[in-house]
Amino acid sequence: MRTLLYLDDSKTSIHLVERFLEGLVKVIGVTTIPEAVKLAEAEDISIFLLDYQLGNRTSFEFADYIREKTQKYKNTPMVLVTAFRSDGIFYRGSKKGINEFIAKPLEKKSLRETIQLFLEKPDFRREITPKYLSAQCIAWRSGTNYHQYSPDIMQHLTGNSAEEVGKKMQEALGKKSTSIMAEVELVLHNVPYIP
Structure with a gap:
């Protein structure tokens, strides 16, 4: 079974995603960017699921690390989860290598469909070009x-x-x-x- 790393500062959200994706992928949940970096280096991650807002930081810092500092994850799918439905956030995320965006609150069916899509087509990428x-x-x-x-x-x-x-x-x-x-x-x- 392939592994998904979920970065979210809410342990409740991590438990919810673990339940939603049970049987589809192994979910490793972490609450901080340093934890995510450590696990990314130690594990073989197939998909990154990233909550946008992490206290006074954003998961874009982790996305920058993945795309700029690692070789093995240059093309690994990253999906951004956010309660903020903003073209600015989506656009900046796409420029940082984020492949897809999911709005909170999370729904089991759409989350599973999105993760399944990236298991089958890891190169899929939604292009964002806001006016x-x-x-x-x-x-x-x-x-x-x-x-x-x-x-x-x-x-x-x-x-x-x-x-x-x-x-x-x-x-x-x-x-x-x-x-x-x-x-x-x-x-x-x-x-x-x-x-």
């Missing part, structure tokens, strides 16, 4: 400070007004978008502040 870089922002107010966080750029900004923080986020996203892809039209989804 727009859409960004998700989470906004909140704490006392007199206003906050916005964007998982697309892993940036948390604060200010004295919603307008100030909104402008800062637009600037940060604009700078990041030009570094991600040329001639992209930035679409910022404004999220109301939660009192």
